[in-house]
Amino acid sequence: AAMRRFLGPLLCLLALRLPVSSGAAARGLDVASYRERVRAMFYHAYEHYLESAFPYDELRPLTCDGQDTWGSFSLTLIDALDTLLILGNVSEFQRVVNVLQEGVDFDIDVNASVFETNIRVVGGLLSAHLLSRKAGVDVEAGWPCSGPLLRMAEEAARKLLPAFQTPTGMPYGTVNLLHGVNPGETPVTCTAGIGTFIVEFATLSHLTGDPVFEDVARKALKALWKNRSDIGLVGNHIDVITAKWVAQDAGIGAGVDSYFEYLVKGAILLQDKELMSMFLEYNKAIKNYTKFDDWYLWVQMYKGTVSMPVFQSLEAYWPGLQSLIGDVDNAMRTFLNYYTVWKQFGGLPEFYNIPQGYTVDKREGYPLRPELIESAMYLYRATRDPTLLELGRDAVESIEKISKVDCGFATIKDLRDHRLDNRMESFFLAETIKYLYLLFDPDNFIHNDGSDFEVVVTPYGECVLNAGGYIFNTEAHPIDPAALHCCRKRKEEQWEVEDLMREFYSRKKTKKFTLKRTNRGEGENAKDSQDASSEKAGEKRNSKKSSHSLLSCPSQSFNSKLAVLGQVFLDNT
Numbered sequence: 001a002a003m004r005r006f007l008g009p010l011l012c013l014l015a016l017r018l019p020v021s022s023g024a025a026a027r028g029l030d031v032a033s034y035r036e037r038v039r040a041m042f043y044h045a046y047e048h049y050l051e052s053a054f055p056y057d058e059l060r061p062l063t064c065d066g067q068d069t070w071g072s073f074s075l076t077l078i079d080a081l082d083t084l085l086i087l088g089n090v091s092e093f094q095r096v097v098n099v100l101q102e103g104v105d106f107d108i109d110v111n112a113s114v115f116e117t118n119i120r121v122v123g124g125l126l127s128a129h130l131l132s133r134k135a136g137v138d139v140e141a142g143w144p145c146s147g148p149l150l151r152m153a154e155e156a157a158r159k160l161l162p163a164f165q166t167p168t169g170m171p172y173g174t175v176n177l178l179h180g181v182n183p184g185e186t187p188v189t190c191t192a193g194i195g196t197f198i199v200e201f202a203t204l205s206h207l208t209g210d211p212v213f214e215d216v217a218r219k220a221l222k223a224l225w226k227n228r229s230d231i232g233l234v235g236n237h238i239d240v241i242t243a244k245w246v247a248q249d250a251g252i253g254a255g256v257d258s259y260f261e262y263l264v265k266g267a268i269l270l271q272d273k274e275l276m277s278m279f280l281e282y283n284k285a286i287k288n289y290t291k292f293d294d295w296y297l298w299v300q301m302y303k304g305t306v307s308m309p310v311f312q313s314l315e316a317y318w319p320g321l322q323s324l325i326g327d328v329d330n331a332m333r334t335f336l337n338y339y340t341v342w343k344q345f346g347g348l349p350e351f352y353n354i355p356q357g358y359t360v361d362k363r364e365g366y367p368l369r370p371e372l373i374e375s376a377m378y379l380y381r382a383t384r385d386p387t388l389l390e391l392g393r394d395a396v397e398s399i400e401k402i403s404k405v406d407c408g409f410a411t412i413k414d415l416r417d418h419r420l421d422n423r424m425e426s427f428f429l430a431e432t433i434k435y436l437y438l439l440f441d442p443d444n445f446i447h448n449d450g451s452d453f454e455v456v457v458t459p460y461g462e463c464v465l466n467a468g469g470y471i472f473n474t475e476a477h478p479i480d481p482a483a484l485h486c487c488r489k490r491k492e493e494q495w496e497v498e499d500l501m502r503e504f505y506s507r508k509k510t511k512k513f514t515l516k517r518t519n520r521g522e523g524e525n526a527k528d529s530q531d532a533s534s535e536k537a538g539e540k541r542n543s544k545k546s547s548h549s550l551l552s553c554p555s556q557s558f559n560s561k562l563a564v565l566g567q568v569f570l571d572n573t
Contacts, residue, residue, distance in 0.1 A: 029386065031440050037396055038433060038436045039437065041400065042429060045059070045408045045429055048064070049066075049408065052066060053067075054066065055074045057072060058425065059407065060423060060424070061405050061407045061408035061422065061423075063422055064406070069426075070116045070120065070426075071108075073106075073121055074099075074100070074103065075426045077100065078100065078104075078121055078124040079120055080430060081093060081096055081097070081127075082124065082127045082128055082430075082477055083430060084096065085135045093136075094137055097132065100152070104152065106159050107177070109176065110177050112174065112177055114171050114172065114173060117156060118157070118197055118200055119200070119474050120426060120475050122153050122201075123475050124477050125153035126153045126204065126479060128149050129144065129147050130465075130480050130483050142458060143456075143458075144207060145208075145459070153200075153204060154208055154210075161213075165181075166187075168223045168240055168241070169220055172185050172189060173190070173193050188238070190237050191234050191235065191236060191237070191255055192258045194223070195221050195263070197216070198262050199269060199473045199474075202214040206484040207486075221263070221275070225278050227243050227245070228282075231288075231289065231304055232285030232288075233299070233302075234282075235247055248302065249300070249308060250300070251296060251299070251312075252290065252315050252318050254314045257314050261474055263275050263276070263279035263282070264276065264324055264325060265324070265472075265473075269479065269484070270484070288304075294330070294334045295337055295354055296315060296334070297310070297354070309353065309355050310352060310353055310354060311338070311354055313349065313351075313352075315371070317375060319331035319338070319379060320371075320376075323378045323382050324378065332379060338375075339391055342394060342398075343394070344357075346402060347412055347415050348371075349366060350364070350367075364415055365413050365421070367411040367412070368399060368411060368412070368427075372395075373435040374472075376435075377439045380439055388439070395436060405420070408424045409424055410423070411425065427476075430475050446470055448466065452468075453466055460487055465482050465483060466482075469482070
């Protein structure tokens, strides 16, 4: 009941399709114009990355060259890939897929962040893999349960697994991609670096049939839960060997943030009551000890006493997360607090002293982070409040005015005097631009309410894809939750399942299907059954508008269907 209560608002958001009308128009905001300006921002940054920085990880926009930052993966290219499709550029998406397959190698002697490699590389590759068919890529038979981008994501994730080999199951923060964990590696890891794997790793396990990824992610989540304080809070950094808290500041921002995010998103993605229950318990403690006048402070995790009365820019994801559990009123109040800070500086400083109403020394920068825009996108889907579009407008104006340079967009080193730094983080194209574009593009396929979908056949049965409800990982890479039900059988069972499918089709030669195939008319006999289950495995069915109720399945006779969750039903009558 609790799960239904908190997932219900999300489903309502997916089903809601209100017109983009009165509010925005009344305030004179030209949504289409800003959408095109965001598109132009993307290409200004992306093209200069290709010209001046590729194959390095990131662009240095002040010197028009590149640098490796997180491991030498051509990171900006991976991070920007699904943004290309969201902007509608299928040809460049296809080209980049080929470039990545030919040029990215994970068998290298590099010390890489386990957290960053997961959210940017594994997450980016998984998202691109699941969007490949929509982008017109000629996917291989068995997709989405197989494919080159999936194999790359799995290879990258396997390079991270040695980090999880600790007594607690909580991972080290850094791993060498060639040699594993270095002997002298520090055992101290931030909370987010431990609890931000379930979205990507569970997706990998469901697609590949190997449970190891989801298993290690769950063990890490539960270890943090087990080591929460008596008042229900977690600290900022913990020793993964001894499970002793090294930094005992509790809050919702840097070092903790995406742990809470992944409890909610993991619960929705996996329909997991335990993960949602864990978050709701944390949420009570957060409200009891850290919330003051719709701000969230940092407190001592065991006592609940205030340790830092600051707002961190990374905390601005919280209103968006609140919207996912249906707490929209509280989300809007907190969002408006954060928006006042944006208006004060033309961006969010990394740290903002709430009592003093000003920046914190040496934390005055804004590296073009997406979190406030992310929350605006979620809340606009829920409320259609034009104030949220105004934040998008202000973000476009500020970023173009302050950070745009000849070779891209530069990190703002100091919001007080607009000095710039020679770096353009890959998340600018992965997240900031993406969320801005989706805020101004209400008809984007990402916002699909379930009325448009496609049915594909895999060696494991039928499944529905691209029906909406995408779950964004913390790097804004969208994961189609329906895909997790396409490959439910373990690999060793594949041929047994295919035999069952052939038997099913042979018995159904004279039966009719309720869903059309691209090469058959609706109601036509399901002939050539063996071809349909082998050579045509994975063939796309018609993507079409459904005449059925939103978020409901077409009515079908039980004895003439393959279940959309991959189970095969046989009729013996």
